[in-house]
Amino acid sequence: xxxxxxxxxxxxxxxxxxxxxxxxxxxxxxxxxxxxxxxxxxxxxxxxxxxxxxxxxxxxxxxxxxxxxxxxxxxxxxxxxxxxxxxxxxxxxxxxxxxxxxxxxxxxxxxxxxxxxxxxxxxxxxxxxxxxxxxxxxxxxxxxxxxxxxxxxxxxxxxxxxxxxxxxxxxxxxxxxxxxxxxxxxxxxxxxxxxxxxxxxxxxxxxxxxxxxxxxxxxxxxxxxxxxxxxxxxxxxxxxxxxxxxxxxxxxxxxxxxxxxxxxxxxxxxxxxxxxxxxxxxxxxxxxxxxxxxxxxxxxxxxxxxxxxxxxxxxxxxxxxxxxxxxxxxxxxxxxxxxxxxxxxxxxxxxxxxxxxxxxxxxxxxxxxxxxxxxxxxxxxxxxxxxxxxxxxxxxxxxxxxxxxxxxxxxxxxxxxxxxxxxxxxxxxxxxxxxxxxxxxxxxxxxxxxxxxxxxxxxxxxxxxxxxxxxxxxxxxx
Amino acid sequence: xxxxxxxxxxxxxxxxxxxxxxxxxxxxxxxxxxxxxxxxxxxxxxxxxxxxxxxxxxxxxxxxxxxxxxxxxxxxxxxxxxxxxxxxxxxxxxxxxxxxxxxxxxxxxxxxxxxxxxxxxxxxxxxxxxxxxxxxxxxxxxxxxxxxxxxxxxxxxxxxxxxxxxxxxxxxxxxxxxxxxxxxxxxxxxxxxxxxxxxxxxxxxxxxxxxxxxxxxxxxxxxxxxxxxxxxxxxxxxxxxxxxxxxxxxxxxxxxxxxxxxxxxxxxxxxxxxxxxxxxxxxxxxxxxxxxxxxxxxxxxxxxxxxxxxxxxxxxxxxxxxxxxxxxxxxxxxxxxxxxxxxxxxxxxxxxxxxxxxxxxxxxxxxxxxxxxxxxxxx
Numbered sequence: 001x002x003x004x005x006x007x008x009x010x011x012x013x014x015x016x017x018x019x020x021x022x023x024x025x026x027x028x029x030x031x032x033x034x035x036x037x038x039x040x041x042x043x044x045x046x047x048x049x050x051x052x053x054x055x056x057x058x059x060x061x062x063x064x065x066x067x068x069x070x071x072x073x074x075x076x077x078x079x080x081x082x083x084x085x086x087x088x089x090x091x092x093x094x095x096x097x098x099x100x101x102x103x104x105x106x107x108x109x110x111x112x113x114x115x116x117x118x119x120x121x122x123x124x125x126x127x128x129x130x131x132x133x134x135x136x137x138x139x140x141x142x143x144x145x146x147x148x149x150x151x152x153x154x155x156x157x158x159x160x161x162x163x164x165x166x167x168x169x170x171x172x173x174x175x176x177x178x179x180x181x182x183x184x185x186x187x188x189x190x191x192x193x194x195x196x197x198x199x200x201x202x203x204x205x206x207x208x209x210x211x212x213x214x215x216x217x218x219x220x221x222x223x224x225x226x227x228x229x230x231x232x233x234x235x236x237x238x239x240x241x242x243x244x245x246x247x248x249x250x251x252x253x254x255x256x257x258x259x260x261x262x263x264x265x266x267x268x269x270x271x272x273x274x275x276x277x278x279x280x281x282x283x284x285x286x287x288x289x290x291x292x293x294x295x296x297x298x299x300x301x302x303x304x305x306x307x308x309x310x311x312x313x314x315x316x317x318x319x320x321x322x323x324x325x326x327x328x329x330x331x332x333x334x335x336x337x338x339x340x341x342x343x344x345x346x347x348x349x350x351x352x353x354x355x356x357x358x359x360x361x362x363x364x365x366x367x368x369x370x371x372x373x374x375x376x377x378x379x380x381x382x383x384x385x386x387x388x389x390x391x392x393x394x395x396x397x398x399x400x401x402x403x404x405x406x407x408x409x410x411x412x413x414x415x416x417x418x419x420x421x422x423x424x425x426x427x428x429x430x431x432x433x434x435x436x437x438x439x440x441x442x443x444x445x446x447x448x449x450x451x452x453x454x455x456x457x458x459x460x461x462x463x464x465x466x467x468x469x470x471x472x473x474x475x476x477x478x
Numbered sequence: 479x480x481x482x483x484x485x486x487x488x489x490x491x492x493x494x495x496x497x498x499x500x501x502x503x504x505x506x507x508x509x510x511x512x513x514x515x516x517x518x519x520x521x522x523x524x525x526x527x528x529x530x531x532x533x534x535x536x537x538x539x540x541x542x543x544x545x546x547x548x549x550x551x552x553x554x555x556x557x558x559x560x561x562x563x564x565x566x567x568x569x570x571x572x573x574x575x576x577x578x579x580x581x582x583x584x585x586x587x588x589x590x591x592x593x594x595x596x597x598x599x600x601x602x603x604x605x606x607x608x609x610x611x612x613x614x615x616x617x618x619x620x621x622x623x624x625x626x627x628x629x630x631x632x633x634x635x636x637x638x639x640x641x642x643x644x645x646x647x648x649x650x651x652x653x654x655x656x657x658x659x660x661x662x663x664x665x666x667x668x669x670x671x672x673x674x675x676x677x678x679x680x681x682x683x684x685x686x687x688x689x690x691x692x693x694x695x696x697x698x699x700x701x702x703x704x705x706x707x708x709x710x711x712x713x714x715x716x717x718x719x720x721x722x723x724x725x726x727x728x729x730x731x732x733x734x735x736x737x738x739x740x741x742x743x744x745x746x747x748x749x750x751x752x753x754x755x756x757x758x759x760x761x762x763x764x765x766x767x768x769x770x771x772x773x774x775x776x777x778x779x780x781x782x783x784x785x786x787x788x789x790x791x792x793x794x795x796x797x798x799x800x801x802x803x804x805x806x807x808x809x810x811x812x813x814x815x816x817x818x819x820x821x822x823x824x825x826x827x828x829x830x831x832x833x834x835x836x837x838x839x840x841x842x843x844x845x846x847x848x849x850x851x852x853x854x855x856x857x
Contacts (some may be wrong), residue, residue, distance in 0.1 A: 055709070055733075071708075080771060081710075101733045104710040111759070202774065205752035219752060374750075392529040 004047040008286050010259040013161045013175065016260035022091035033089045040073045040084035041064065041259035044096070049331045051075050051084055053099045058084045060330055062244030066251035067156075068149055068200075069232045069368075072242075074098060080107050085254075088151065088212040096133065113216045119145040119194070121208060121429050122222035124201045124371060127155020128415045129407025130228035131183045132422025133429065137150035138190030140430055145220065146193065147211050149200040154180025155230055155407075157415055159253040162306075163283055166454070170416050177257070179415070187358075224429040227372050228422065231365035231386060231408035236270060239325035245332030249279040249362035256286045264358030268335050269293040270323050274414070276362030277306035284313050291356040294321040294337050296344050303459070307426050318370035322346060335359055367409045375403045383468025385411030391472050394448060397432075401477050404428055411470070413463055420451045479670045481642075482506020483826055484662055486649045486687065487535055487679035489521035490625070490809035490812045491804050494631040494819025495677055495808070500639040502823050506673060508641045513648030513665065517629035519681045521812055523780025525704055525728055525736045526628075526811040527717045529564045529620035530589040533580060534852045536789060537810070538587045539835045540817055545619050555635050557628060560731065563716035564620035565602055567611045567765065577615040584617070591617045606711045609764045622717060624731055625812055652676060652691060652801065659801045673799045675826045682783045684805045693796050695711055699807050700782040701743050703754040707772040709733030718765070725761035727769070735772060737762055748779045782809035787849035792818060793840035794825070802826070802843065808852070 008016065019035030026048055028255055033042035040063045041049060051059040051073045064072040066085045072426045073084040075095050084095075113156060121137050123130045126148035137144040150206065160176020171179045187193055198333065199213040203218070208221040224281030233248030247255075249271070252263040265288050269276050272295035280290045293310070298320050300307045311317065324346050324353055325336040339350035366387040369379055377398035379388045390405045399406050406425040407418035427444040431437070483499060485492040488510045496508050512518065528548060530541035548559040568574050577593065584591040592615075599614045600606060635823035636643060648665035662670040678684045682699045710733050717728035724740035743751060755777065763770050785791060785806035795801040802825050804818050805811075811818075821831040831837060838850065 081773075088603070101709045101711045104707075104713060104768045104772055107771045109770075110767075111763065111770050114756075203750070203752075203777065205777075206749045207752040210752055 004045065005265065006045050006047075006262045006373060008256060008262060010287070011260070012158060013225060014177070014245070014257060014260070018260070019089070022089065024089060025093065025094045027096055035089055035091060037089050037259050038066070039075070039077070039082075039087040039089055039093070039095065041255055041261045042089050043084060044255065045261040050097065052097050055100045055245070056289070058099065059242055060244055061171070061242060062247070063251055063255070063332070065233060065248050066190050066247070066254035072346065074102060076102060079105050083298070101349035112213075114219060115216050116208070116219045116221070117145060119143050119220070119222045120143070120433050121224045121226065122147070122220050123226045123228060124209070125155065125228035125230055125407070125409075126150070126153040126195065126197075127228060127230050127407060127418065128157055129418040129422035129425070130155070130226060131187060132419040133226050133228065133406060133426035134187050134190070134400040135183070135192050136423055136426025137430060138187065138193040140434070141192050142433060144190075144193045145196065145221065145222070147196045147199050147201050147209075147218075149198065151198055152195070153184045153195065156250065159250070159257040161257055161285065162278055164416060166416060169450075170419065170454075176415060201371060204371060223373065224404065224432050226404045226406060226429060227375065227390075227409055228407045228418075228424050229368040229371055229409045231367050231412050233361065234364045234366055236323070236361050236363050238323050240328070241326065243326045243328055243332050244330065245328070245358040246326055247358070247360060249275050249360045252279055252358070252360045253282060257282060257338055262286055262288050264288065264332070264356065266291045266356050267358035267360050268323070268337075268354055268356040269360045271295060271364070272297075272300045272302060272307070272317055272319070272364060273364070274302035274306060276360075277281075277302040277310055279360055279362060280310045280315055280393065281306065284310070284315070290315045291315045291354050292337075294323060295319045296322045296340050324351065327353075332356060332358055365408065365412045366384070367412060369409060372398065372403075372405060372409065376400050377403055377405070380470055382411070382466045382469050384462045385470065389470060391470050391476070393474050393477060394471050395444065396421060397428060397474075398475050399472070399477055402432060411463065411466055417451065417454060420447055420454065423447050424451065479509070479668060480507060481509040481670050481672060482674045483508050483677060484670050484678040485510045485673075485679060486662070486670055487519070487681065487684075488512030488643065488645065489679060489681065490517070490518050490628065490815035491679035491818055491822075492677065493629065493636065494815040495679065495804075495822040496636050496640070496641045496819075497632060498820040498823035499826060500641065502827055504823065504827060506608040509670060510636070510641060510643045510649050511649055511662070511664070511670075512645050515645050516633055517626060517644070519776070520780050520783065521625050521629060522605055523704065523778055524625050524812045524846065525717075525726070525738060526622050526625045526730060527564070527620070527726070527728060528559070528622060529617050529717075530617060531564055531566070531580070531584055531591050531615065531617035531620065532852060533583075534789070534850055535583070535587060536838055536850050537852055538589055538834045540814060542587060542589050542619070543833060544814050545621070547820060548621070548623070556631055557623060558731065559621055559623045561619065561621040563602065564617040565599070565716045565718045566615040566617075567599070567718060567720050568613045568615065569610045569720070569722050571612070577613070581615060584756060589617070589619055591615055603714065603718060606718070606765050607767065611765070612718065615717075620717065622728055622730065627731075627810075639795075649687065652687065654691060654798060656775065657798050658737065659798060672800070675802060677822055678795070678801060678803045678825075680807060681805055682781055684803060688795060688803065691798065691801070695791050695803060695806060695841060696786050698784045699745050700784050701745070701748050701779045702738065702751075702782050702809070703741055703751065703777060703779050704736060704738050704827045705755055705758065705777040706730070706734040706736045706775050707769070708775050710735065713768075714766070718762075720761050720765070723757075723761045725758055727762045727766060731732060734775065735769060737769070750777050752778060769782035783811070784808045786844060788852040789850040790814065790818070790839055791841050792821060792831075793842075796841055
């Protein structure tokens with residue numbers, strides 16, 4: 001397979017700083033790739049959408065989440081099974097597709113060394129919430145450690161190209177990736193803050209938080225913990241929903257905005273909330289032409305400005321519609337959509353087929369609460385917040401003293417609220433460690449007010465209703 | 479609500495008891511009650527290993543019979559029991575001698591275990607590194623099955639057989655009259671009137687249930703850890719035990735690799751210890767170095783419910799004519815469940831068990847000083 005045209009060379013907003021060009025081998029075939037880019041992106045750009053075959057039915061599979069949360073891109077890299085979205089390209093790497101389950105092989109390095117690290121504050125997740133908390137803690141000289149499974153700080157901010165609105169304090173006018181860059185610089189400037197990247201906190205044990213890194217593993221212990229693990233994208237049941245090219249809208253953003261690779265030239269987007277609308281606009285920016293946006297609800301869910309922008313470019317938005325099937329042999333070639341009734345069931349006879357080469361699912365996210373539950377924090381199922389999330393005080397302490405929560409894991413919202421929550425959690429952790437101080441209390445109250453103001457618009461009504469179900473009094477922290 | 483037989487506890491013992499009641503022709507209403515979901519206790523937390531290679535005659539004989547049932551149930555009940563064997567790795571001369579004696583015991587009782595020396599061990603597990611292993615005892619009759627799958631399949635079988643299953647219904651008390659159970663008081667205020675018998679198969683919790691009746695079984699909850707990796711292509715057929723450390727490894731049907739080891743923690747401490755992983759991996763990676771590169775998926779704890787002589791308590795509850803107890807398997811309850819279920823059904827229908835070995839497991843043995851001994855308890 002040669003030129004696919006999926007590489008983005010000109011972008012109005014982004015500059016892709018790619019590594020040097022190297023050769024890797026996929027199924028024995030040489031492929032040009034850039035050093036340091038995600039292996040999954042390199043293979044996708046080269047037209048190799050099929051990365052593995054499903055173990056039971058041998059169905060072709062490709063990227064779905066692009067952030068190491070699912071298993072659909074597991075390939076064999078130099079003999080060892082790895083997630084292609086988390087593996088970075090090195091010159092000469094040999095990659096093979098896995099049919100069935102991967103063969104468990106000895107890599108030869110022996111047991112990885114285990115390092116024990118103590119900190120005053122451990123922040124799990126270096127996205128907007130985690131970084132904001134680290135900013136507060138770093139400013140006050142608290143010994144803080146951030147652990148993140150990605151190759152960069154910033155979480156999902158690194159793939160956001162739209163400008164944020166609001167006040168200057170809330171980064172109005174800056175684009176998401178620029179906020180991530182600014183934050184990264186700031187966090188790196190604090191002497192008391194350390195960062196472990198490409199290191200996954202996989203479990204909470206009696207002895208501490210166990211984290212798996214590239215060269216070594218860690219047992220991490222701290223006086224206070226912030227779980228800022230974000231959320232994972234939702235799936236949608238429809239025929240052929242595992243066909244290569246069907247992926248999360250967030251995965252599409254990672255592909256095109258972080259790695260400069262289009263998910264398709266004519267993708268269909270499912271869901272017209274903010275994520276669906278923004279991804280459509282970003283596709284247009286990157287040179288693709290979205291086939292359509294379908295939305296099961298009777299109205300567009302996202303901000304009007306985003307919808308207007310997309311419409312201006314002639315992308316049709318079908319409300320009261322859903323996807324019923326994807327078609328294609330080795331990847332998406334078309335999709336069938338249909339009108340839905342008031343209970344969101346497809347109405348027979350209303351089907352139409354749309355030509356497209358990818359299907360991007362922007363159908364919500366689910367808080368990533370696994371570690372919270374392992375800490376023993378009480379969780380509650382709150383549909384308005386995306387699913388299970390932690391009970392917590394308004395100062396973001398969970399039912400486990402010293403364990404805090406902020407960002408999407410505390411209820412799916414957006415980067416701005418995640419940042420404010422991160423600041424509030426940061427002050428809570430600071431006072432847990434150093435005792436209460438008037439100026440800190442005042443600042444935290446101010447931030448709480450800011451958060452309330454930010455959430456006062458009608459768009460946040462659902463979130464407000466959800467929050468009422470999870471905010472507990474301080475006496476319930478046991 | 480009325481029941482011919484009410485079974486308290488929807489773990490493997492309860493499920494198989496209901497099954498054998500029907501198979502032996504019991505026609506009354508059979509109800510299984512569980513305060514949580516089926517298999518939520520020790521059953522759903524065990525590794526699913528099944529073996530007859532024990533050190534006591536009672537255990538060997540019971541498990542020999544249980545394996546016969548597991549094999550029969552493959553066709554009869556659709557349970558995918560895989561007779562993949564157990565392999566006991568022996569690393570000292572003393573262990574080798576002990577196991578040569580055990581082989582003689584097993585063979586005498588009809589379990590065809592055999593000793594393998596040196597390289598012969600690799601004929602059973604080619605993917606293994608021999609390391610410091612001198613010899614191994616191979617139990618070809620042993621095997622494995624997913625406990626969770628077993629629960630689902632048995633539930634389906636039982637519903638077809640007209641057994642009533644009530645989940646998230648706890649039993650708050652057993653009302654007795656003149657040495658007989660007459661009614662169960664349920665959480666939420668319901669009641670079950672008993673026509674024939676009550677089976678108490680509630681694991682550690684059996685203690686709380688029976689205490690008000692004046693009998694407290696000598697049970698101790700001993701938490702054990704287990705871990706499972708992501709799924710990999712098949713590379714390990716038998717369950718392999720490193721005898722000296724009490725560590726074991728088994729690749730289950732779905733492809734995940736389960737590891738266990740002796741890792742003592744205080745009673746009632748069900749929290750998850752990292753030290754467990756270190757110990758299990760340290761021992762088993764000597765023979766299977768590839769597990770160092772496996773992705774860990776889950777770690778959990780569950781109870782071995784131990785008795786003073788590490789044998790289960792199976793029989794009529796002292797002082798009551800129609801209450802039967804089966805628990806305290808000391809880590810072997812799931813593998814024994816078919817034979818125990820059959821014997822409990824025998825108790826209900828014939829007033830006595832079918833095997834002489836089962837009779838030795840009655841609760842009264844502790845008072846009489848007729849304790850049994852079992853040394854092969856692991857992980």
